[in-house]
Structure formats: structure tokens, C-alpha cells
Amino acid sequence: MASPKPYRAPVLADVAKAAEVSVPTVSRVLNGSKYVAPDLAQRVNEAVQTLGYRPNGAARSMRSGRRTLVSVLAGATANYGYARTLQGVETAARRAGMTVSITVVESGDAEHVHAAIDLTLAQPTAGVIVLEFDRAGINAAKALPERLPVVVAGGGSRRTGHVPAALIDERTAGRQATEYLLHLGHRTVHHIAGPTEGKHSGRTDGWRAALGAAGAPVPQIMRADWDASAGYRWGERIAGMSDVTAVFCANDDIALGLMRALTDRGVDVPGDISVIGFDDQPLVALWRPSLTTVDQDFEDLGARAFGLLSQVIDGDVDAASSVTAPQLVVRESTAAPRG
């Protein structure tokens, strides 16, 4: 009767015994140290194979202090911008031999923020990337402990805090979009903003700046959630406003919802009203009319954030933040106003 000894994963000592060498020697082989005879290395590698040995990550990182996990804190994951940024982080991390973990911060409330941070820091993490697209991210970045490697990825143009940041210049983007519409001959440009609770959004700032520079009147901001249905509801109202000829939306989903509401009511886009979006999701090029929008390279944003974090982890405490400019993509949803 074989005793039902429960399975125990093989450890370094088992490999050492099988290869008839000492434990440190196995470690040396695995970590590619020189100073080990070829025949011993051979025996060790065979033993590793046959036993199916895998190093215990916890023990390894505890003893060596090296960590190979980077954590992402984000207010959401499935939305287009978040998902693409995350993808950029993951790809860059994987190429560098690191793994990424993801924790969602449910809201900007202190309760949720601290819960997310506690959860994340319970892992042996080398550093944290905060996606600062919303209030949850902003608050999380503030609440993280000092001396922990932290970088921010987001849409600001300048940084208030002292944390290194990878940014997309939303302010410039907003200005470009607005200037383009003015350039087409529109007297002014209306704006549907996202639910940014703080005072400033880069997109909104850029819009206001462009209007100011052109001496155009500044209409009341329309607030909306990020999703298409919010755009649709504004569309229902805008269809009845005769003075609106151009609308700059805070993201593509809102723009698409808006367009659908307008066309449902017989308002022609771009004939009666020009619409411009923000993000350049793949599908908007297929829309009818296809959407003029501002392309954001979220994947590059994620990659830059990871690169920055690597620098911070390596001791470069104030690594230089980076900012890239988005690009206006002109399609069919914008045109000169009638008359």
C-alpha cells in the first residue's frame, strides 16, 4: 500500500539531491552564474527537467528583493482607453520579463481607494502605475504611500504632483478639434464634457482656450457620463436648439450616441450639425457618417508609463515625464455650416 503522501511541489533541495550537488549550486545554474562546471550544470538541468521543477516565486523575491510584478490601479478596465493603455503596459512589461496585475478602484471614495491600495500592496509588487483618467485614479495616486515606485498615466498636459507621469496632451487635442471646427466657419463650438468632478479636464481646457483665442462666444458646458446613452440624451435636446452648428464631444461613445439621436430626429450630420469625437476607436471609422475625431495613442501611453516606472524602480526618482500630442483625424462628420 503506497502511503497517500500528498503531492508536494519539488523544491531546490529535491533537484540538488537528484543531481547530487549542493543546493547553492543548483541556484547558481538556474541563475546563470559562471563558476560552475559544465557537467554539473548538465546534471542539474536534467534533474530540473525530469522533476518539473519551478522556482518558488515568493521565496525567490523574498530573499533576493527583486520583484517582477508591476501593479496597475485603474478606475475601469473595459472602456476603450483603459483597455488599450493596459494592453500597452502588459506588452512592455512582458518584453521586460515582468508580469502586470490589475486592481480596479471602484470610485474616488476614500473607502474604495484604500481597499484597492491594500489589495494591491499585499502582493510583492515592484511598483505601481496609476491610470489617471478619472477621479478614482486621481485619488488613488494621491493616497499611495511614499517611497513606493509610482508613476501616473493619463491625459493631463502638465503635472501638479511630483510623481513622474506619461501623458497624452488632451489640452492640445481639445484645442485642435475646436480650432478645426472654427476654421470650417462655425461661429462657435458647443461641448459635451465627461463627468470629471474636478474643475479641470484637459479636453475642456483646450476647447475653452481655442474659443478664447478666436474671440468666439463660450457656450454652457453640457455634462454627460462617458457612455453613448448620455450622448443620445443630449442629442434629443440639441436637435431642438437652432443655434448649435458644431459639437465637440469628450469621447467617441458620446459622439456616436449624439449622432444617432440627431439623425433619428431628421437633423443631418454634418449638414446641419458637425460632430467631432475623441479617442478614435476602431469602429468610428465605419460609422455613417464616419466620425471626425482625435486619435489617442493609448497603447504607446501604456508603454511609456511602464518605461518610466522601470526608471523609477532603478533608482531614478525623478525620471522625466513625457507628453505626446494626439492627432486630429478628419472624416465625414464635420463640414462647413450651412449658408
Place this chain on the structure above:
Amino acid sequence: MASPKPYRAPVLADVAKAAEVSVPTVSRVLNGSKYVAPDLAQRVNEAVQTLGYRPNGAARSMRSGRRTLVSVLAGATANYGYARTLQGVETAARRAGMTVSITVVESGDAEHVHAAIDLTLAQPTAGVIVLEFDRAGINAAKALPERLPVVVAGGGSRRTGHVPAALIDERTAGRQATEYLLHLGHRTVHHIAGPTEGKHSGRTDGWRAALGAAGAPVPQIMRADWDASAGYRWGERIAGMSDVTAVFCANDDIALGLMRALTDRGVDVPGDISVIGFDDQPLVALWRPSLTTVDQDFEDLGARAFGLLSQVIDGDVDAASSVTAPQLVVRESTAAPRG
């Protein structure tokens, strides 16, 4: 001159010294053991606060054997289905006090598969969830070592392997969609399939089954990548085929690309050709015409996968797989054939 002693994160011993108790006592307080006097607990908690102590996750998991990291292996992350499933996993994991890590398997090639597995298992992971929507996922699931808690999340209807699985019944979904089109009066239904390299896709199986049951002719399958441009290219060809009156697409992106190509060429949807999609992405309801499609509850899929993994980790080696049925959502892109 204060010596520039480098910062060292506080450890249990520091807390113990500050609170004037022994190290094990601190551990007991932190882990909520009874058998500790209230005043001591009080002192310990204060010391933890002032020192800003955080347990070392690596040491903790090494000693206790408990792990709080679950790993997701996936062929992609930003696509709608993947992103939503991931979201479901993350939410469920977070509620259970666990964190999720994500590693992308670049392709089904052995090289990429093993690289991804090595990377993932270098972390102290409690178990792995494989997203089996593509060849990369399928191969990864096969290549994972035995005795590691593994579950699969995907679109099969039955499982060949012995690994517990959370599934969406794509076969039933494909059948429903096809049956609906036949029911509208179409003589047969064409099908644009995804790039599934293996012989069987649940969606395709269901389509074939429905045609067979109705005695309808089975047209040649059209193969496409998952993205909209692939659908567009098929649309260019289909516009010239007079015998096509209904198309069942393997996902929404393909369907949208197809519809755009058709309408670009003056083919009316659904007047001339009915189109049906798969996934029910939020935006497809806004399309014009809005897309009839099959709704998949990916978030629920992710949550079920995590629940299943929890069971496996807790020792229930053959936890029961679960399957849910998707739901047909009828909108404007489908109608009875002309005449």
C-alpha cells in the same frame, strides 16, 4: 551629520520593538487571532500606523503557503469579449480579497505559449484562468503543468479536456441566430466565421446544425479575422452575390464592417440582405440600422470562472463546469427576404 542610511521598509520586528511586544504577537494581532490582550493589540495597531508598516507579501505567502494572486492567460486583452471577461474575473477576485495578474499569449506557437507560462508561474500564483477564445488560449491550457489549479473560460458547449470550465454555449447561440433567420423566411443563411484554426467553432457548429435540421443548403464558409475590416472585405464580394439574403457573422465587428461595405454599394440592410452579429457590444445598438445580434454575458463568464477556480484551489479537483445560454437580441438589421 545624519548618516544617509538608505530607507528600509519597516518589518514586523520594527513594529514589535516599537510596541514593546514580541514578533509573533504582532503577527497574531495582524491576523486577527484571539488570545491577545486588548491593550497589547492597541499598542501594536498604533505602532503599525505610525511606522506605516505593510506586510511583506512574498514572505507571508512563502511561509503560510496561502496565495492571493490568480493569473489570467489570454490571447488578447483589448477586444470586447476578452476585456469584459477580464473585468468579470477582476471584480470577483477583488471581492474575494484576491488580485489578478494578466499575461498575453502572443500566438498559439509553442514558443509563445511557453514564454507566457514561464512568466506567469514565476509569480506566486494560486491558480490560473485560461481564456480559451482562440488557438493561443487552447494551446496554453494544454501546456500548463499538472497539479496546478487551472480552469478555462470560453465558448465551448462541451469539454474535451478534464479541466473544469466556465462556458458560454456558443453552439446554441449560433443555432438560435440561424434559426431566427430561417424563421423569417430565408432559404438559407451564409456565415462569416472567425479565424479559428481548429476544426470546430461552437458558433459555426450551431449554424450548421440549424441548417441541417431545417433541410436548408449549407453554403461555403467564409473565413475572416475578427476585425471589422475583414467584414468589410467580405461585404465587397457579397454585394455582388445575388443568392445571399442573410449572413450570420462570427462577431459584431465583422458584422459592422460587412454592413458598411454593403450600404456603400447600395445594398440595403435588411431590405436586400439581413445581417446578424455576435457579442452585443454596446455600440451596435446605435448603428443604423441597429444590429440584431446574440448577447454574451462575458462579465458573468469571468465571474463564474473565478468561482470555479476558487473551488479547485480549495481542493475540489473536479468542480462542476457551468454553461450559460446567450440570448438573441432582435433589432433592425434583420427582416424577411424580399418578395
Place this chain on the structure above:
DNA sequence: TCGGGTGGGGAAAACGTTATCAGCTGTCGT
């Protein structure tokens, strides 16, 4: 022949935590 380097390898310590064990109080049942 001797001293010093150098390639190679093992013994033992160390990382920060939790588990085990033993000891020390006091209380309660008998």
C-alpha cells in the same frame, strides 16, 4: 619549493513571515 591568484563548490546565514511549542498566569471544578 613556495606564494598567490583563480575556477569551482559546499556550509551556513539570511530574508520576513507564520506555525509550533512551551511556559506562565489565573480560575474553576472536585
Place this chain on the structure above:
DNA sequence: ACGACAGCTGATAACGTTTTCCCCACCCGA
């Protein structure tokens, strides 16, 4: 009055690695 037992606490031993330290054998030049 005595043992048993519960409540509480600290030494000490693990966990599986990597790092440090030291020893050995060999080769070389003096």
C-alpha cells in the same frame, strides 16, 4: 488544596530561495 484548563505570550523553528563566506585544488611565476 490540587490538578486541569483556558487565556495569553515569547522562543524557536520552519518555509525555499539567494548570498556570503570559506575551503579546496590547481596553475602559474618567482
